Amino acid sequence: MKDKLQSALINSKLEPALIEEIKSVGRPKNVDAGQVLIQQGSGSKEVPFVISGNLRISRSDNEGNEMFLYYLQGGETCAMSITCCIEGKKSNFSAVAEENTELWMVPMQYLDEWLIKYPNFKKFIFNAYQLRFDELLNAIDSMAFMKMDQRLFKYLLDIKQATGSYKVHKTHEQIANELNSSRVVISRLLKQLEREGKIEQFRNKIEIL
């Protein structure tokens, strides 16, 4: 597992000494597909680094409504959870593993120290923030300015990007929930996309062409 962590962080430009610290201080954690890693409103004392697999980050309310934001992939860390941890605040989003996902959990108490001790760690965090912020802007754009059909197609492409597969194993209902829409609407739009030759549909599965 540590080797995998090493290779996941190889492109991060983090100081080797820091990577060693991360390795010695954290612990591995596996999350199965579909499992919730972070529940909105919960607090955590550990920061997750994604080694492999991916996490679906979304905003949700207590009534089961969900709003998909973006995916977190290997080598990335959750910028939001870092501030959450440092401030001891509760999470304002939830993270669900889309596939079986390997994580490296690092206790937050080290973060302050690392931010001072390792300049590249600071860069890493700021960079992560920047990336997430851009993704958030994208998400906002897609909600505010894009029609549902465009959102849906973008969503499918996001999944392709995150999983590296053209096959999406989800039901119309699940998709509708994640986009905070209704099943009927999604069914119709998917049908449309199929007619346009952009996708092919099967039961519990959609293939992007």
Add this chain to the structure above:
DNA sequence: ACATTAAGTGATT
């Protein structure tokens, strides 16, 4: 064969 779950469709707001 039957029940359950997923997906398709027309009509209405």
Add this chain to the structure above:
DNA sequence: AATCACTTAATGT
């Protein structure tokens, strides 16, 4: 774009 009501198709037992 959402909801209702209903149909059809696929799957599990």
